[in-house]
Amino acid sequence: MGRSAASLSSQMGLVQKAALAVGGAVATGVGAATNAAANFEQQMSAVKAVSGASGAEMQQLTDLAIKLGESTSFSATETAKATEELVKAGVSVTDIINGGLSGALDLAAAGNLDLADAAEIASTALNAFRDDNLKVVDAANILAGAANASATDVGELKYGLSQVSAVASGVGMSFKDTSTALAVFAQNGLKGSDAGTSLKTMLANLQPSTKAQIELFHDLGLLTDEGTSKFFDQAGSLKSLSEISDILRKSMKGMTDEQRQWTLQTIFGSDAVRGATILYKEGADGVNKMWEAMSKVTAADVAKTKLDNLKGSFEEFSGALETLGIKIGNEFLPTFRQIVETGTKILGFLNELNPGIITTGLEMAGTAAAIALVASSIVKLGIALKGLNMTPVGAAITALSLLGGLLVGVKKSYDEMNTVSLEAAEAKQKEIESLDKTAAEFDKLQSKTKLTADEFAHYLDLNDRLKTETDPDAIKRIKDEQTDLQERSGLTNEEFRRFLKLNGEIVEKAPETNAAISEQGNAFAKNTDAVKKLTEAKAEELRTELEKQKATAQSKEAEYLQKQQNLKTDIKKLDGERAELEGKIADQTQKVKDKTDELNAAKADGNEKAQYQAEWKLAAEEATLNKLRKQLAANLDNLQTKRKSLGEVKKELGKLDEINQKLIDIELRQVGLNAKKGEGVNVLRKELFRLKDVKANLENNTTAADKKTKEYKDSVKAVDDEIS
Numbered sequence: 001m002g003r004s005a006a007s008l009s010s011q012m013g014l015v016q017k018a019a020l021a022v023g024g025a026v027a028t029g030v031g032a033a034t035n036a037a038a039n040f041e042q043q044m045s046a047v048k049a050v051s052g053a054s055g056a057e058m059q060q061l062t063d064l065a066i067k068l069g070e071s072t073s074f075s076a077t078e079t080a081k082a083t084e085e086l087v088k089a090g091v092s093v094t095d096i097i098n099g100g101l102s103g104a105l106d107l108a109a110a111g112n113l114d115l116a117d118a119a120e121i122a123s124t125a126l127n128a129f130r131d132d133n134l135k136v137v138d139a140a141n142i143l144a145g146a147a148n149a150s151a152t153d154v155g156e157l158k159y160g161l162s163q164v165s166a167v168a169s170g171v172g173m174s175f176k177d178t179s180t181a182l183a184v185f186a187q188n189g190l191k192g193s194d195a196g197t198s199l200k201t202m203l204a205n206l207q208p209s210t211k212a213q214i215e216l217f218h219d220l221g222l223l224t225d226e227g228t229s230k231f232f233d234q235a236g237s238l239k240s241l242s243e244i245s246d247i248l249r250k251s252m253k254g255m256t257d258e259q260r261q262w263t264l265q266t267i268f269g270s271d272a273v274r275g276a277t278i279l280y281k282e283g284a285d286g287v288n289k290m291w292e293a294m295s296k297v298t299a300a301d302v303a304k305t306k307l308d309n310l311k312g313s314f315e316e317f318s319g320a321l322e323t324l325g326i327k328i329g330n331e332f333l334p335t336f337r338q339i340v341e342t343g344t345k346i347l348g349f350l351n352e353l354n355p356g357i358i359t360t361g362l363e364m365a366g367t368a369a370a371i372a373l374v375a376s377s378i379v380k381l382g383i384a385l386k387g388l389n390m391t392p393v394g395a396a397i398t399a400l401s402l403l404g405g406l407l408v409g410v411k412k413s414y415d416e417m418n419t420v421s422l423e424a425a426e427a428k429q430k431e432i433e434s435l436d437k438t439a440a441e442f443d444k445l446q447s448k449t450k451l452t453a454d455e456f457a458h459y460l461d462l463n464d465r466l467k468t469e470t471d472p473d474a475i476k477r478i479k480d481e482q483t484d485l486q487e488r489s490g491l492t493n494e495e496f497r498r499f500l501k502l503n504g505e506i507v508e509k510a511p512e513t514n515a516a517i518s519e520q521g522n523a524f525a526k527n528t529d530a531v532k533k534l535t536e537a538k539a540e541e542l543r544t545e546l547e548k549q550k551a552t553a554q555s556k557e558a559e560y561l562q563k564q565q566n567l568k569t570d571i572k573k574l575d576g577e578r579a580e581l582e583g584k585i586a587d588q589t590q591k592v593k594d595k596t597d598e599l600n601a602a603k604a605d606g607n608e609k610a611q612y613q614a615e616w617k618l619a620a621e622e623a624t625l626n627k628l629r630k631q632l633a634a635n636l637d638n639l640q641t642k643r644k645s646l647g648e649v650k651k652e653l654g655k656l657d658e659i660n661q662k663l664i665d666i667e668l669r670q671v672g673l674n675a676k677k678g679e680g681v682n683v684l685r686k687e688l689f690r691l692k693d694v695k696a697n698l699e700n701n702t703t704a705a706d707k708k709t710k711e712y713k714d715s716v717k718a719v720d721d722e723i724s
Contacts, residue, residue, distance in 0.1 A: 040065075043080040046427060049434040051087040060097050072105050078115055079105065085119035090127055091136060103137030106298075111147060111154025121158045128165035129175035139175065145294030146179045152186035156195075160185075163196025164203070171203050172238035180291050181241055181275070187290070188278045195275070202272035202279075206231040206238070216266055220251040242291075246284035248276065425549060425662065428542040435509065435535045439528040442502040446527075449499065450490040453516035453526045456503070459485050460522035510534050546659050553656040560653050567646040574639045581632045588625045595621050688723060695719045 044065070048058055061083055069076025082104050083096060091100050100122075108118035118140075125139035147154045160182045168178045178199070185195040207229045208214045208222075217223045222230050231244055239247075252260050260280070261273070268276045279287070451459075462478050462485075469475050486496050507513055507523045510530035515523040599614035698715055699707075706712055 040077045040080060042427060043077050043084070046430055047080060047084045047087065049430040050084055051093055053093045057093050057097070061093070064097060064101060068102060068105060072102075072109065074105055074108070074115065082108070082115040082119055085116045086123065086136070091119075091123055095135065098135075100136035103135065103140040106137075107140035107144060107154065111144065113154060117155070117158065121154065121161070124158075124161060124165060125175050128161075128169045129178075131169070132175050134175055141298045142176055142179045142294065145297055146183035146186075148297050149290060149293035150183040150187040151189075152183065152191050156186065156192040157182055159193040160191070160196035160199075163193050164200040167200045167203055171206070173203065173241070176291070177241040180287060180294065181279070183294060184282055184287060184290050185275055185278055188281070190274050190278060198272050198275035200272075202268050202275045203238075205268045205272060206244070208267070212266055216263060220263070222247070222251055241279075242284040242287040245279040245282055245287050248280045249283040252280060425542060425545045425659075428538060428545065429662070432535050432538050432542065435531055435538070438502055438505050438509075439531040439535070442499070442506060442525070442528055445491065445495055445499045445502070448490060448495070450488060451485060453524045454518075455485060456500070457516045457518035457522050457524040460500070460524065461518045461520045464520050464522065506531055543663065546663050550656065550659045550663070553652075553659060557653065557656060560649050564646065564649045564653065567642055567649060571639065571642050571646065574635055574642065578632065578635050578639065581628060581635060585625065585628045585632060588621065588628055592618065592621045592625055691719055691723045695723075 044058070044062055047053070047061060051057075051061075053061060061080075065079040065083060066076045068074065068079045072079070074082070079101065083101055086096050086100060086104060087093070104115065104118045104122050107113065107122060108115050111118065113121075121143065122136045122139045125143075126134050126136065143154050143157055146152065146157055157179065161178070164178060164182075169175075173181075181199050182195050185191070185198065190198060205213070208217045214223075217229065224230055228236075230247055232238055238244075252263060255263065261277070264276045264280065265273050282290075459482060462482050466475065466478055469478065486493070489496055491499060503525050506525045506528060507515060510533075513523070513528075513530040514526045516526060517523055595614060595618040599611065599618055602610035602614050695716065698712070698719070702712055
């Protein structure tokens with residue numbers, strides 16, 4: 001080894017050690033940073049795919065995600081994921097930038113929620129209560145305030161809102177009043193979906209419909225002279241929650257409990273009587289006090305308080321650390337692309353080696369030995385790295401470092417390769433859907449426009465000329481010519497601008513697009529054939545990815561089924577132990593109470609000897625009780641861990657079904673059939689009818705002579721193939 005390496009260094013062993021120590025440490029740090037940056041970059045690509053944001057907007061979203069990743073308990077990648085969820089839930093990019101994202105993060109931290117759940121709750125509020133002109137931060141503050149001021153949490157409020165939102169917004173109740181009502185209900189023991197159902201039914205009965213209800217409304221003075229409900233004002237708008245509670249309280253003043261219960265049951269029904277009784281009992285004062293308590297804090301305040309501890313500091317530190325990694329990693333991404341391209345030469349060198357040598361080295365003495373066994377050929381590897389413009393010694397050190405990282409990472413890479421992960425497949429699917437959407441929208445506008453591709457390309461030239469032109473008269477002539485082209489296109493101003501934007505995306509994503517090239521080099525797509533070929537290629541990539549994941553999932557299925565069975569057995573055993581411990585604790589608690597009574601009796605009698613004996617007996621019983629409680633706590637922790645593991649195993653088992661469904665979806669998409677789950681048969685039937693109509697028209701509208709031509713036969717065959 002020393003002789004072969006003489007041309008590099010007389011101290012090859014020292015170089016090797018230095019390379020491993022320094023290169024390994026640097027590679028680990030840079031690798032982690034680059035991985036963080038790559039993950040963040042991939043997530044922001046998903047945001048772009050679903051949002052259609054402009055380049056400037058994407059830069060704002062990226063900067064915002066990094067900033068919030070530094071300053072909150074969430075990482076930049078998690079923040080980017082929350083951005084995607086908000087977009088998918090219907091929140092505009094502008095609203096996300098102007099406080100929507102930070103509001104969702106505060107809500108997630110305040111309510112101990114996943115970011116996806118927080119985004120879903122906030123968007124539900126915005127979509128259902130559209131007339132309130134809410135912002136995400138407003139909804140977050142109200143929900144966090146409700147959870148903070150009452151005996152509920154944001155998760156339970158989510159279930160309540162899912163039941164009542166549509167009816168509440170439909171009848172005219174504000175999001176503020178709806179949330180306050182749920183908070184008041186929770187304070188009185190009515191929570192979650194039960195609370196939402198009760199409020200929903202109550203609101204539906206504020207206007208009497210049955211004979212019994214109308215008579216009761218009349219007797220209680222709840223009808224106006226015009227015969228309308230007093231729960232609504234003269235304009236027919238629903239009164240505030242405090243006014244409704246006040247009307248209820250005053251209308252039943254002086255009734256016995258039995259009379260009042262019968263009255264509320266008759267007016268509102270069995271589902272709503274619970275909520276109505278609570279609002280009667282609380283009255284306007286109770287509602288106003290609840291809102292006052294809710295208004296004292298914001299989601300940001302609650303989130304800050306919940307993180308004001310060691311664990312919170314660690315979470316903030318972790319988020320800031322990952323953000324730093326992303327910033328560093330972004331600097332390395334271009335370099336790593338160059339290294340990856342040069343890596344082909346490295347792999348070529350490694351392929352020439354006897355794999356048995358490396359394997360033997362790994363088995364006998366580990367990574368260092370494997371590197372030593374191939375270090376005699378390091379000159380070849382150094383030559384392969386000349387693409388990086390390094391000195392021979394630098395190339396040698398880099399080569400050893402990369403080789404060390406390669407061998408150390410073999411097992412980790414192998415493990416990752418054999419783990420089912422649908423993230424890459426989902427990213428590909430989003431990209432395909434985005435391309436399909438772009439092509440479909442472009443085709444629709446292209447069929448509508450009256451300008452040729454060359455005329456559109458000329459319009460793009462005029463745009464370029466405007467950027468450099470300074471003569472006012474020339475600028476006016478250019479703009480007049482553009483206006484004329486736009487008017488002749490047959491498109492609205494918005495459609496025209498959108499058409500040009502879509503063209504830019506098509507030319508950028510599919511450079512081989514058949515396009516009209518202008519004098520100034522601008523391209524305007526003549527069709528979307530290249531995009532469609534690209535989506536087909538990407539769909540095939542996705543199919544391959546999913547088939548690979550399917551094979552991995554199937555190979556792991558037996559293992560996970562066994563794990564599931566083992567976990568269920570463990571959980572059953574732990575449940576039995578828990579029940580036994582709870583029984584022992586109940587018995588021991590009684591013993592402690594008995595010894596406490598004995599001690600108190602001895603103190604009352606002034607019997608010091610009996611008091612002394614009672615004290616040490618009590619101490620012994622309390623020690624036993626504490627021991628049992630610790631055992632129960634350990635049991636519950638173990639149960640929680642096992643149940644969490646069981647959930648993860650079930651999730652892994654469910655991936656096989658998910659992969660199969662995705663494969664079916666791809667098959668349908670590739671023949672242009674898109675349908676929601678359960679509607680596939682109808683879509684297929686409709687498409688078959690259309691194709692049969694096409695074939696019938698061909699047969700009925702073609703002469704006997706033309707039916708003998710090759711063109712006709714090819715047309716019929718094409719339809720038959722598609723039907724098949």
